[in-house]
Structures are given as C-alpha cells and as structure tokens.
Amino acid sequence: MPADSDFSKIAVEPPRDAAHGDIATNAAMVLARPAGLKPRDLAEQIAKLLREEDEIEGVEVAGPGFINIRLAPLFWPQVLHGVLEAGRDFGRCRLGTAQKVNVEYVSANPTGPMHVGHCRGAVFGDALANLLDFAGFEVTREYYINDAGAQVDVLARSAYLRYREALGEEIGAIPEGLYPGDYLKPVGAALAAEFGDSLTGHPEEAWLETVRERAIAAMMEMIRDDLAALNVRHDVFFSERSLVRGEGDRIGALIAELGRDGLVYEGRLDPPKGKLPEDWEDREQTLFRAREFGDDSDRPLLKSDGSYTYFAADIAYHADKFRRGFADMIDVWGADHGGYVKRMQAAVKAVSGGEGALDVKLVQLVKLYRGGEPVKMSKRSGTFVTLRDVVDEVGRDPVRFMMLYRKNDAPLDFDFQKVTEQSRDNPVFYVQYAHARISSVLRNAAEELGAEAVSAANLRAAPLERLDDAAELTLIRRMAEWPRLVEQAALAHEPHRVAFYLYELSSDFHGLWNRGKDSPQLRFIRKDDTSLTFARLALIQCTASILAAGLDILGVEAVEEM
RNA sequence: GGUCCCGUAGCUCAGCUGGAUAGAGCAGCGGACUUCUAAUCCGCAGGUCGCAGGUUCGAAUCCUGCCGGGAUCGCCA
Structure with missing residues (x-):
C-alpha cells in the first residue's frame, strides 16, 4: 500500500441494514485503486486478517467490496453494561473537550410580549445549547437585547401615554405608530406609583430616558417569564445599549480599530439591481470592507444621521464575544434575516483576525393553523398569537417537541387542533x-x-x-x-x-x-x-x-x- | 436582476455530511385489546428523489445549468 494513500475516506460504521452485519467498512473500495487491486480481491485479503480476531465471529465480502463484520454474540448485550x-x-x-461555545438565541426586541414567531428559535437555541453541553462543550447561552434603536423610544412614548392614562387623563385612541397593547398599562401604573405626576408637563427629553429604562426592564421581565414558561433559559442578557454607555463608546472604538486595519473607508455603494428603493440617495458613506471576507458587498456602519447602524453595533457585540473567549459562536436567527449572514460572518473574521467562527442557524417560519385553517394574525386588530397563548393552549412539552421534530431550515406548519385534540398525531x-x-x-x-x-x-x-x-x-x-x-x-x-x-x-x-x-x-x-x-x-x-x-x-x- | 434556503410516496417530513434493495408518520386497505398502560403493535399498498449534464468503483447527498416555491436586497431590527 503506498504510504501516501488517502485513508480519510474510509468509514467503519454500523450499516443501515442489520443483515449486513454489525460493522461494515468501505475500506477495500477506497483503497483498491492506490493498492492496484480489484476492490473485492483487496476486501478478501482484509477479511482474512479480520477473521483471526477473537471478538469477530464472521466476516463477509459483499456487494461491490463492502466488508461486513459480525461480532461475537455477546458483544451487544455488553453494551448495556x-x-x-x-x-x-x-x-x-x-467532543468539545471543555471548549467554549456561545449560543445566542431569541434576542427579541424588548417592546412587547414574545410572539409565536419567536417560539421556534427559542426552543431550537435552547435545545442546541443543551445538546452541546451534553457533548462536552462549555456552553454560554446568550440573549442580545436590542435596547438602543428607535423602537425602544417608541416603546417609551407608548408607556408614557399609559402613564398619563394611569394618572386619570383621557388618552383616547392610541396614535398610529405607538404600541397599542394593554401590556403597557401596568408599566404606566408602575410609573405613576413611582413618580406621581412629576414626569408630566415636561418636554420629552426630560422623561424619555427614565421611562425607557423602566419600560425596557418591565418588558424584559415579561419576556423572561414567557421564556420560563417554555422552559427556555439564558446565562447572559447582553444589552446593546451597554456598548455605548458605561465604559465609553465601544462601537466607535471598534470602527476606529477596523479603520487602522484599513477595513473602513468612505465610499459609494452601488444601488441595488432591479427596482430602486424610493428614498435612495447616492451618497458617500462609511463602509466596512465586508467583501474582503467573502460578502457580496461592503456594508455601511453609519446611518445618514450619523448614528451607528445595527450592523455596526452587532460587530462590536460579536467582537466582545470573541474577547470573552468565544472563538466558536452560534447565532440563531429567523429566516428573514438570511441576507445578513455573510456580512456578520465577514465581520467575525475581521474582528477575530480569522480565529473566530460564526455559524448562523436560520430557523424557518412557523405557520399557524387551527383545524386546517390558517390563523390570521395582525397586530393592529389585536389577533396576534403570543408565545404564552401557544404554551397555555397546547402545553410546553408538545410545543417544544413539535418545534424540534423538524430540521431548522424546513418550514413548519403548526396546527393547534392536531397538537391538542388529535394528540396521537x-x-x-x-x-x-x-x-x-x-x-x-x-x-x-x-x-x-x-x-x-x-x-x-x-x-x-x-x-x-x-x-x-x-x-x-x-x-x-x-x-x-x-x-x-x-x-x-x-x-x-x-x-x-x-x-x-x-x-x-x-x-x-x-x-x-x-x-x-x-x-x-x-x-x-x-x-x-x-x-x-x-x-x-x-x-x-x-x-x-x-x-x-x-x-x-x-x-x-x-x-x-x- | 443579486444572494440565501427549499423541491424525496396522495399529505407532512427523515435520510447518519458519498455507500448496498431510498425510510417513517398521517391518509387508504386487512389484522391484534381476559394487557407488564391499545396514546401501542403487525401486515398490504404506495417512488423517473423537480429536470438535464458532470465528478467516481458508487450520487437523494458534491459541482454546473435550467424549472418551480419561499426569504431577502444602503440607513428598520
């Protein structure tokens, strides 16, 4: 046998069909060419050697050159010991030999209760973390709180309205663009209890931050409760806002760092092919050289108003993960974020000097049905189904198992009736x-x-x-x-x-x-x-x-x- | 138009990272309850693995090109 033969393609494994013995190998077929022999001839030679082993009861050459091995009768019961x-x-x-791995999942915006759409990602991420733990990895389960964008300001304004309502003011219909849900009423009441009417009569700048902070905390508490109802837990809740607060502007620092490596430049981006977005303006912007790391386009770091893009914050967040010792990162996202994968992987390569690896698991949408009829959902009409609704109706175990009894990238039809009434399904x-x-x-x-x-x-x-x-x-x-x-x-x-x-x-x-x-x-x-x-x-x-x-x-x- | 995912039995899906005759469940047909729990089991029937090439001993699996479905496409998250 030539010394440089490729042994990597040899498999020794239990065959699908028990009739093919206990263990089978394709070694003879893989090695036939380098050995200059016919597969079946080589297989016979190997079989002859194997037959001399005590624990092997029989060896057969089958098919194009498979070697099927039958073990001594006592072998299988021994497994039970x-x-x-x-x-x-x-x-x-x-398998993980105590290797650190970071699994990020859920990361829903703290602006309301968990939606049923979050359910699958939550269960998937949680089970994946359990699996990796079982396989010997040192797993950290993480939740990224998007508490820095415009939508948490909307949340704060919505809560402020409920606060005024709690003070006895007639607020009428919730204006377009604010969150209408009743779940903000307790937040308003808590604000009234804590601050009395001292937040009224001031411009927004005076109360926004205070209200925002209280509202986010309340939303996160609600989300944790929802997750607990699904038996989903996290070790770390990482605040996006913390990247620019406290220890200084870490996003800006990171952009500067990338700049020193020549990975940031001012340039123009080609407009997307096909139909042009209505508000497209061709302008010079601050770009990250994502293309150097396999992305299809370079990606903006600053919005037109000068603030950081979500992507910029996410780079800083993943850089932080890497610095905390996680060379292995897994993100669980909804399939609608698929277009974001390449740039994030590019960013991880850039901030880790090529040492870090990010695997993004995309979880497909869940379509809800009731007795075969699609469940229509709209936030405005208040008919959207929360995660809590689902857990309460069908139970935690069926929900989890159903979500996991499908590959993550396959769409999933979830029928309430099938899961409850016809439980044998x-x-x-x-x-x-x-x-x-x-x-x-x-x-x-x-x-x-x-x-x-x-x-x-x-x-x-x-x-x-x-x-x-x-x-x-x-x-x-x-x-x-x-x-x-x-x-x-x-x-x-x-x-x-x-x-x-x-x-x-x-x-x-x-x-x-x-x-x-x-x-x-x-x-x-x-x-x-x-x-x-x-x-x-x-x-x-x-x-x-x-x-x-x-x-x-x-x-x-x-x-x-x- | 670019990118990513999907296409396997009538329906819903697996297929162990390239192995032998492609497997389950549901639906259909025929059987098994004086039970260690019938929410179970046994049998029958059901297939051009979207199409066409390529790679090799060997392809549902890897590569290319089509067809069809979905997601996404500067600054939202």
Whole structure:
C-alpha cells in the first residue's frame, strides 16, 4: 500500500441494514485503486486478517467490496453494561473537550410580549445549547437585547401615554405608530406609583430616558417569564445599549480599530439591481470592507444621521464575544434575516483576525393553523398569537417537541387542533408513552418481586447474555447508536436528530412490548424465570435512561405515567 | 436582476455530511385489546428523489445549468 494513500475516506460504521452485519467498512473500495487491486480481491485479503480476531465471529465480502463484520454474540448485550453504569450520562462525550461555545438565541426586541414567531428559535437555541453541553462543550447561552434603536423610544412614548392614562387623563385612541397593547398599562401604573405626576408637563427629553429604562426592564421581565414558561433559559442578557454607555463608546472604538486595519473607508455603494428603493440617495458613506471576507458587498456602519447602524453595533457585540473567549459562536436567527449572514460572518473574521467562527442557524417560519385553517394574525386588530397563548393552549412539552421534530431550515406548519385534540398525531406522546410504560413495568416489578429486584446493583448483575430475541437485539443496537448520534448531532448543530432518534428508539421499544402481548414468554416480567426478568428489566431501564437523557436535551419532561 | 434556503410516496417530513434493495408518520386497505398502560403493535399498498449534464468503483447527498416555491436586497431590527 503506498504510504501516501488517502485513508480519510474510509468509514467503519454500523450499516443501515442489520443483515449486513454489525460493522461494515468501505475500506477495500477506497483503497483498491492506490493498492492496484480489484476492490473485492483487496476486501478478501482484509477479511482474512479480520477473521483471526477473537471478538469477530464472521466476516463477509459483499456487494461491490463492502466488508461486513459480525461480532461475537455477546458483544451487544455488553453494551448495556455501559448504559447501566452511566445511566442518563451514557452518551455524554468529550467532543468539545471543555471548549467554549456561545449560543445566542431569541434576542427579541424588548417592546412587547414574545410572539409565536419567536417560539421556534427559542426552543431550537435552547435545545442546541443543551445538546452541546451534553457533548462536552462549555456552553454560554446568550440573549442580545436590542435596547438602543428607535423602537425602544417608541416603546417609551407608548408607556408614557399609559402613564398619563394611569394618572386619570383621557388618552383616547392610541396614535398610529405607538404600541397599542394593554401590556403597557401596568408599566404606566408602575410609573405613576413611582413618580406621581412629576414626569408630566415636561418636554420629552426630560422623561424619555427614565421611562425607557423602566419600560425596557418591565418588558424584559415579561419576556423572561414567557421564556420560563417554555422552559427556555439564558446565562447572559447582553444589552446593546451597554456598548455605548458605561465604559465609553465601544462601537466607535471598534470602527476606529477596523479603520487602522484599513477595513473602513468612505465610499459609494452601488444601488441595488432591479427596482430602486424610493428614498435612495447616492451618497458617500462609511463602509466596512465586508467583501474582503467573502460578502457580496461592503456594508455601511453609519446611518445618514450619523448614528451607528445595527450592523455596526452587532460587530462590536460579536467582537466582545470573541474577547470573552468565544472563538466558536452560534447565532440563531429567523429566516428573514438570511441576507445578513455573510456580512456578520465577514465581520467575525475581521474582528477575530480569522480565529473566530460564526455559524448562523436560520430557523424557518412557523405557520399557524387551527383545524386546517390558517390563523390570521395582525397586530393592529389585536389577533396576534403570543408565545404564552401557544404554551397555555397546547402545553410546553408538545410545543417544544413539535418545534424540534423538524430540521431548522424546513418550514413548519403548526396546527393547534392536531397538537391538542388529535394528540396521537403528536410524536411527543409516543416518546413519553414509551418512557411511561417502562416506568410502569419497573413499578410492577418492584411490587411483585420486591424493591431490590429493580435496584441498580441487581440489574448490573443480571445475565444480559440471555437477551437474544431479535426484537431485544434491535433495541440494544439502537441504544448503541446513541453516543455516535449525540456526537454527530452536536457537530452538525442539529438537535432535531435527537428528536428523530428518540422516536425510533421508542418505536423499537413499543414493538418489543407488543411482542410480549402475542407471546407471553417475551414479557418483561416472568415470574417463572427471575434471572431472565432481571436481564429484561436491565434492558428497559437502559432504554428509559436514554429516553430521559434525550428528552432532557430537548427540554421535554420524561413522564412516569400518562 | 443579486444572494440565501427549499423541491424525496396522495399529505407532512427523515435520510447518519458519498455507500448496498431510498425510510417513517398521517391518509387508504386487512389484522391484534381476559394487557407488564391499545396514546401501542403487525401486515398490504404506495417512488423517473423537480429536470438535464458532470465528478467516481458508487450520487437523494458534491459541482454546473435550467424549472418551480419561499426569504431577502444602503440607513428598520
């Protein structure tokens, strides 16, 4: 074999089809050319060597040159020892080797309650963070508070109006352009209680900042409550305003820094192709050289009124993340921000000297339905659905599982009726039911055979080699996939894989359960054969551990009865 | 017009980063409840993986070009 052969394309993995053995490899096909042999001939040579191994029971060459390996019969039951030992920690790995990673998600404007549109990103980000944690990364969960733009001033004016209302003034209809929601009434009342009428009779400059601060704090409190209802949490709430307040103007400092590196210039931008925006004016502006880092265009840092663009602030924010030690950053955004990805990645490269990496996960829109009919939403008519509405109506677990039972970049139809009334359509119950059934068997076993029958020590001592039914082995093989699945899902930043895996694991379990209905000798609890019973209790205890661990990653409760 | 995402069974979607005969659920048809919980299970039927090229031992997967759907396109966030 030539020394410079490419071994990187060789895969050694469990095949999809169990008929192809326990482990399969494509090594012979990959190496046939450099070795100057036909794939099947090379495969035979490798197979011959493998057959000498003790733990290998059989080796076959199949298809175009696959080498299929069958392991000794005792191999699979041995897997359960690892699960029994580790319990819910089985599958935890050191993939991240304590590497720091920052996951930013939700980051909704603090101007009102969480909208249902925020729901998916929130759940996705939260589950992704859980997954990375499980895979051994040191995860920080972050929320970027957009508290510096014009819309928080609008919020302040809206709250001020409610404040005057709370003082007894007749305010009439909420003017166009202000937030009309009732949720600002308590904010107005709190302001009245704190300040009396001392904020009235002054120009806006006198009260705006005070009111804004109180209003933002109130909104963030509301948002945290909403997130808590969804079982979503963050470690850090990072204020955009803090970038220009306190320690000085960090956005300006950063622009100056980029300027010293020659990455900022005054120039003109080509107008967009196609239809021109109505208010387009061709003017000289301050631009970041995003094109040097793979973007399609250079990007403005200052608005026409001289204030910073959102992008400028976001650069400073990501630079701050990098300086806090996060070379790995993940942002979770709505799909409508897709056009923003390249410039942000360009900015991260620029501020990190190429050391930082940003992965942006775009979450597609959720379309709401009720009994097949689209739910129409409009803020003006007050018919928009809040995150809290959804959680209250269908429950936290179904919402979370549904949001995760889909790849992040695929659109999602969410039908209230399907998720509640026809609950069998919802896979969350299928998985939870599997866990509940196992809990039920373990309870029965403890009752009939005594509590020590289900003790950890007893299960560890069980004769696992007696698990030889095809359905039992299928279940064990599935469990053996778990660590690998965790690793790959974490690497791909795809928590939905965990959800699909749990469904399959549950399916294997339900199948086994029902075999016990047809053939009583396959029941888990066999009073005539306690040692076999112990082995089977160990088997399902392991299944429950993995179900619980996976559900924990998804942020869904592993219920013990239904 | 540029950029990004999507196109797989009647419907909703997976497909382990290039592997063997493309898989689930729902809907349809036929079966299993004196139960360790039927919110479950078993079987049948259902496919030009949008189209056409290319890369190689091998493509739903990678590349190019079309077709169709969605998002976005200086200063909003």
